[in-house]
């Protein structure tokens with residue numbers, strides 16, 4: 001089942017920034033990195049649930065604003081030595097629009 | 107193309123560290139072969155002490171197991187001792203005939219323990235303390251025998267003695283010198299040490315010279331020779347006629363800084379010991395030991411811990427230049443350009459180091475050259491000594507004996523069992539010994555190594571850095587004696603036991619590593635001193651505090667804050683990508699530390715040209731509000747000087763009701779905090795408040811706290827309220843390396859607590875006193891007097907100039923106090939007080955920088971950066987129903 005949902009035009013997410021998507025099941029953070037790759041993670045840090053969307057993005061990582069864990073954007077996994085994982089969803093850009101697919105976490 | 111071949115001889119701490127560093131830099135450059143004489147992977151040799159003490163097992167101390175070599179494609183020859191280097195055919199040959207050809211060869215053969223050439227020295231039951239085999243032998247002996255004698259009262263000997271005692275043996279330490287660890291301690295500290303070790307059940311025989319070790323069948327004595335006990339860290343085999351240690355003797359072949367004995371120097375012309383077989387073939391066993399004075403004590407185990415000698419036999423046989431170690435240059439290259447050497451076997455600028463920290467530094471440099479980067483140099487290390495395992499806090503560095511031309515500052519508190527001595531020469535610390543309380547060891551060591559002038563610190567030196575107004579760990583300062591379950595890091599709730607466990611199990615050596623793995627000391631930093639001590643008491647001298655003088659900005663670059671700031675101006679770098687590409691940043695986009703720093707440096711250098719990058723700011727500064735632990739935000743509007751009006755208060759009340767703001771409170775900076783605002787409501791709250799941002803969230807001007815002052819107060823001599831308002835208006839919207847807080851009091855009663863602020867102004871009859879670099883946070887620091895000003899205008903100029911100097915010269919995340927401690931108050935006075943033209947120029951630059959800063963709330967209330975505050979909403983049914991379209995509620999107005 002493909003449940004791609006349109007989020008917003010790509011330019012509404014700043015480079016190295018994010019956008020929060022509110023769903024009935026909690027917030028999703030949609031990130032755009034310096035190379036315009038798009039990632040979607042549950043907006044909850046594996047440490048103590050901090051809002052990852054508010055962190056600093058670099059390359060394929062985001063640093064949580066609360067206690068500085070780094071989380072891998074493409075896997076949702078915390079960067080060693082920290083250990084933990086947040087849900088990760090599929091995301092893509094099509095004709096300048098950002099889509100995410102919440103059907104199942106990857 | 108075929109890969110170049112790298113062969114490593116010596117599978118120990120330095121050699122393998124060099125390989126690890128190399129693999130980080132150039133994983134595919136070489137085909138690597140390693141020879142190790144021991145039958146084990148690389149293990150953490152320094153943790154043999156806790157193994158002997160029964161606190162750890164061999165398994166716990168492995169750093170690189172055999173799998174690690176396989177995973178990295180390294181050919182490993184264990185239990186194979188290399189016996190020949192053929193430099194002509196460029197190959198090495200091991201005892202069993204195994205050969206390996208090399209293009210580059212790395213020697214990391216470590217040291218050999220020195221065995222006293224006394225009769226009976228080769229009896230079974232006489233061991234050294236160097237490797238797993240020795241340790242196993244000692245543990246084995248402890249389970250069968252009773253009497254142990256350790257020859258050598260240095261670090262190694264004491265750790266051995268302590269371990270054997272814990273294993274139930276009756277242990278006597280025999281030492282040639284009049285006091286223990288004479289190369290690291292003065293007599294007073296050594297006395298205290300001896301007392302507490304005696305309380306643990308150890309026995310000591312000082313000024314005893316071993317004549318003969320006696321076994322069940324003995325030959326007559328050949329000769330008697332006196333040997334001083336010593337341990338790792340320093341070997342200087344004593345001359346037979348030496349009666350007194352002489353730490354002040356400047357060792358030959360050194361630069362300007364005379365390295366003190368505790369620099370881990372292996373030196374001093376010793377006579378090589380007689381040829382000696384460690385595995386004695388005789389079946390008899392040691393039974394006693396006899397001294398020159400004719401006395402004799404029983405011994406079933408004798409541990410020789412009298413020193414180590416660089417293991418250079420192989421290199422010498424191959425014709426490499428050796429002089430108390432294989433001689434290397436600053437790139438760790440030997441006289442044969444294909445051959446490098448690192449570790450205890452290497453002699454760099456006349457010094458062979460016997461501690462892990464300098465060896466790791468050598469490994470890093472060597473790897474850089476092996477990786478053909480060629481940009482790194484090793485210029486020597488200053489080391490310090492700590493005793494581990496025994497539960498005693500002990501620290502020593504530099505020239506701790508003092509003497510002609512130097513003075514001593516001594517604190518001796520026999521009730522607390524604390525002894526501290528600092529040796530000062532020409533206003534600089536040249537050495538010191540700390541016993542019982544080593545919390546400030548790292549600080550003193552830093553002052554020593556940086557050669558910092560301590561004149562101004564002098565009266566505070568002894569009470570130490572960590573004792574003044576520190577909060578968060580119950581004032582504890584003695585790490586080794588702390589119980590395991592005691593909390594060390596109040597911020598992150600980390601106990602001592604957790605830290606020790608991580609250090610041991612994960613093989614951590616640096617503060618950074620401990621911070622990463624345990625989070626201890628990673629927040630407020632007030633427990634840093636304790637964590638450093640725990641590191642020191644766990645890994646001993648392997649821990650050396652980082653060099654404060656040259657601090658790279660972060661892991662993304664090797665350039666320092668200062669180098670980067672300079673280049674930003676000189677090279678006219680005006681964006682983060684430009685700066686990163688100019689300095690060849692290692693990580694794409696940098697990291698969460700360097701991006702905000704660069705953003706600030708660029709902003710400070712180019713106040714009008716640089717476009718602030720919101721994505722390189724921490725969330726609080728991007729959202730212009732403080733994120734709270736539940737993800738909501740707090741809003742603190744500016745209330746100049748703490749003076750408000752009914753209209754303002756009414757507006758705040760209305761906004762609070764309209765947006766159902768759950769909490770209102772007064773801040774410590776005398777203004778009002780609206781807590782629990784949803785991010786998406788921030789622009790609306792700001793619009794309705796119609797007050798300027800209070801910048802309570804930023805590395806920026808915070809508040810200027812004031813007291814009522816002469817307008818109302820019966821004591822007041824100056825109008826502190828209006829002075830404060832004028833300052834707050836002038837500094838409004840100012841970004842800085844860290845937060846900046848001011849306060850103004852109307853008289854010396856100082857109700858505004860001005861003397862713990864970055865700038866504190868205190869009114870007196872004839873004007874204003876200006877204090878700077880105070881701090882009221884985690885670590886209270888009293889502000890230092892800068893100058894007296896006669897008028898409000900002068901106050902503005904001095905304060906403004908001081909702040910601009912801080913903005914231009916401090917490192918990002920330095921509070922004023924950190925920067926002033928590094929730069930020195932003398933320097934600050936010179937720039938701000940003495941150089942009046944310079945002061946005016948600084949003040950002008952500050953005014954210029956702030957001239958067109960806009961109020962961030964007002965901008966955002968009018969739609970700037972709207973996407974930051976506007977979430978996209980999906981409808982729940984929509985997701986479950988599987989529709990392709992989202993229900994777009996659009997961007998909230």
Ligand SMILES: Cc1cc2nc3c(=O)[nH]c(=O)nc-3n(C[C@H](O)[C@H](O)[C@H](O)COP(=O)(O)OP(=O)(O)OC[C@H]3O[C@@H](n4cnc5c(N)ncnc54)[C@H](O)[C@@H]3O)c2cc1C
Nearest residue numbers: 116118119120143151152188216449450461462646647648
């Ligand atoms: C009990 C103990 C406690 C210590 N505590 C501390 C401490 O608290 N702090 C601190 O800083 N330092 C401490 N040290 C010192 C520290 O362990 C050494 O400085 C460090 O291990 C030296 O590293 P290296 O690589 O130069 O030598 P090593 O680690 O000794 O490695 C050399 C290796 O090369 C092998 N080798 C030698 N010749 C050959 C050959 N011809 N062919 C093949 N292999 C060969 C050896 O078998 C050995 O395995 C301690 C040492 C001991 C023994």
Ligand code: HEM
Nearest residue numbers: 732742773774775776777800802808809811847882883884
């Ligand atoms: C992210 C962490 C922090 C947040 C969000 C925060 C927030 C605040 C806020 C909102 C105020 C009110 C100040 C004002 O009115 O402007 C305040 C005051 C204060 N904060 Fe913090 N703070 C933090 C960390 C710290 C730290 C690390 C220290 C110590 C170094 C500190 C020391 C103080 C002090 C001493 C005051 C009182 C100021 C005064 O009396 O003038 N804070 N803080």
Ligand code: SF4
Nearest residue numbers: 813819822852853857
């Ligand atoms: S500091 Fe002096 S002037 Fe200010 S309130 Fe206190 S007593 Fe009054």
Ligand code: FES
Nearest residue numbers: 045047048050064
């Ligand atoms: S919640 Fe993310 S680091 Fe703690």
